[in-house]
Amino acid sequence: MGELGLEPVLQGPRPSGPMSCPLHTLPPVSRVLMRTKGQESAKLLGCGSQFSGLWYVVSMASDCKVFLGKKDHLLMSTSTVKAITGGNLSVHMEFPRADRCNQVDAEYLKVGSEGHFRVPALGYLDVRIVDTDYSSFAVVYIYKELEGALSTMVQLYSRTQEASPQAVKAFQDFYPTVGLPDDMMVTLPKSDVCSLRGTEAP
Known part of the structure; x- marks a missing residue:
């Protein structure tokens, strides 16, 4: 699961351009925000230095067929975020597997408002930080293309491997608003595979 999504090694051919599907196929910001019925989680929040640092990806929900076929075997991954020029983010991701630690680096390109990105290299057409307090949790929305779908x-x-009740509630309140049912959600088990192998984020 490429972090701010499925691990890129699981993906097929990547898009050749920054937007590989027509803009009209993207879910409008207004649709995502309206579905939250005015909740605080609907706000597009800033990133930058406040969002930098280590994050654990503790839970996920998705209608991606690749994710649904593998979700019961996935482990908690990490993203180390660094603010760079132009409001972009440099993200180092580590994905534990049974016998190895896969690592991926990607640049999140700022689009318009704060907390809004795209990641052409990973097929992420629309990435939004929809809720965060910076110090303990963030809810991240991703609209992506994988093998044409x-x-x-x-x-x-979460900043720690144990998400707070506030964080869990924010996540559980948001994902149904974008059409994801509970059976498409998974809480990821902890893993020390990457730490035991001594991997370090750049």
């Missing part, structure tokens, strides 16, 4: 993903980021 469009899908929606929502991830719960």
Whole structure:
């Protein structure tokens, strides 16, 4: 699961351009925000230095077929975020597997408002930080393309491996608003595979 989505090694051919599907196929911001019925989680929040640092991806929900076929075997991954020029983010991701630790680096390109990105290299057409307090949790919305199919993903980021009740509630309140039912959600088990192998984020 590529972090701010499915691990890129699981993906097929990547889009050749920054937007590989027509803009009219993207879910409008207004649709995502209206579905939250005015809740605080609907706000597009800033990132930058406040969002930098280590995050654990503790829960996910998605209608991606690849995710649904593998979700019962996935483990808690990490993203190390660094603010760079132009409001972009440099993200180092580590995905534990039974016998190895896969690592991926990607640049999240700022689009318009704060907390709004795209990641052409990973097929992420629309990435939004829809809720965060910066110090403990973030709810991240991703609209992505995998092997020509469009899908929606929502991830719960936590500064620790145990998400707070506030964080869990924010996540559980948001993912149904973008059409994801409970059976498409998974809470990811902890893993020390990457830490035991001594991997370090750049």
